[in-house]
Amino acid sequence: MDRLSLLETFVVALDEGSLNRAAQRRGMTQSAVSQQIKQLESLLGQQLLHRSARGVQATRAGDLVFTHAQGLLGGYDRLTAELDSLNASVSGTFRISTSTFLGRSVVGPLLLELDRQYPDLDIVMRLEDRLVDVVRENYDLAIRSGKLGSTDGVGRKIAELETVLFASPAYLDAVGRPQQPEDLLRLKFIQLHEDQTEGFFPLHRDGEEVLAPIRVGFTADDPELIIQAVTNGSGYTRAPRPFVDDQLRDSTFEQVLPEYNAPDKDVFAVFPSRHSIDRRRELVIDGVTERLTQIHRRAAQPRPATITA
Secondary structure (H helix, E strand, O other), X not given: OOHHHHHHHHHHHHHHOOHHHHHHHHOOOHHHHHHHHHHHHHHHOOOOEEEXXXXXXXXXXXXXXXXXXXXXXXXXXXXXXXXXXXXXXXOEEEXXXXXXXXXXXXXXXXXXXXHHHOOXXXXXXXXXXXXXXXXXXXXXXXXXXXXXXXXXXXXXXXXEEOEEEEEOHHHHHHHOOOOOHHHHHHOOEXXXXXXXXXXXXXXXXXXXXXXXXXXXXXXXXXXHHHHHHHHOOOOXXXXXXXXXXXXXXXXXXXXXXXXXXXXXXXXEEEEOOOOOOOHHHHHHHHHHHHHHHHHHHHHHOOOOOOOOO
């Protein structure tokens, strides 16, 4: 058994927190996973895992091995990716992290198409509503909107998304529709965890910026939960217009302060190194950029008027 395989099994076991789930992910039996970890412990002369009924946790030595193993595995994957690129082939394991919102609406459908086009490509996508470190966590690419966060990787801005403030009409009927930015203090803002407002929100009108006061009433990591809270009349929120445009048009949602423009949300591609060559990465980045552009154009088109008898 080669040492990289042992390290990969160990990393997957800690990542999943369970030998059983690690076995499913690695496509082997639980006993085989356990045996590989024992081989690694024997090879290194250290106990690496604490095993219990609740799963597995790293020992102090295991934490050290986990950190170095991620770097070694990431370096090996980048090596194979660069070798593949020399032959203009698209293959190997490609690990990508993105938010739930972008993953389901943009990145996921694109990756499914790439999977059909390139049968030798093994795509591992994680939907994570948090800021990841692509280097430390061994990702080939992360697609993120809003903020880059702390990472040793390289960030490239690939798109901008127009955003809007919106609520349910019933909620605005109950609390009153704000006429000026300062009126927002009467409403509760439902906040995505990564979009910390710090008490104010920049709005623009006729080229001038106004800092609108924000009263946060609910914060969550899950965009779907935030949309559910808005639908239930818990407050208002901010989201990219293309992804809520249909609900705005059919009056499921109503724009708040429509005379004012909320700031655009930047979309970034984050990857481990600007010097490595990875055709797979560029295929994904180009595809995401093209799809976001198409979504923006569709949202900007006027909707045909409905003719009634």
